[in-house]
Amino acid sequence: MAFGSMQDSGRQAPMSEINVVPLVDVMLVLLIIFIITAPLLTHSVKIDLPKAESNPNITQPEHVELAIRADGSLFWNGEPVALEQLAPRFAAKVAQAPNTELHIRADKLAHYEHVARLMSIAAKAGLTKIGFITDPSEK
Template identity: 80%
Template sequence: MAFGSVNERGRQAPMAEINVVPLVDVMLVLLIIFIITAPLLTHSVKIDLPKAASNPNMTQPDHIELAIRADSSLFWNGEPVEREQLAARFNRVVGEAPETELHIRADKLVHYEHVARVMSMAAKMGIAKIGFITDPSQE
């Protein structure tokens, strides 16, 4: 192995060979580490996991669409209804299907008092899911 050469003028030229001894040392150490750790990585515990199959549930719960106009008139799925009839209708619907949802569509000019009364009545009769339908395109 040459560390340098002396050319005819007496000056040393820079070494042009790559010293691979440190590279080989590092590679041998890494090889030994991988030989030792490889069996440890393959050791595993056998577990019998249950097989699960999921089918999407396409059934949507029934919902009631209750519209409240600015003059406090009520519409049950498009059909006019009186405020006194709401309790009986809510009670009948909850008796048939307890997971029924109430969707309230209120005009923007309706007083909150009317909406709160309907929500309170629905909650007392057992309707747990109450949502609001809005239309952001109407200004």
């Protein structure tokens, strides 16, 4: 790199070379800064995600299957039952086995009001394990 010429002509020629040393110094400083700060930029939140399994659940023998048709008719393990009979039946089942599960099989056209009323009656009777039975087949 020449900062000037050794000629004695007295006339200074303009410097036509680019000084790259300051540019390299700046780039090295930026590289070091990015290397130090890059691991700090990854903000990950540690959460426990639920585990999903494709195996069917094995149900306990103490369960009640309650079916609801679209018209609101109810079936206790396949036999027709009235809405007024559910509370005493649930209470008797809970007294017999406290870990009894309620499996609700509702028609897809059944109103949510019927399902919610049924769940409310079951919860008041002491059934805490309530599940829904669905059809896994695709159309």
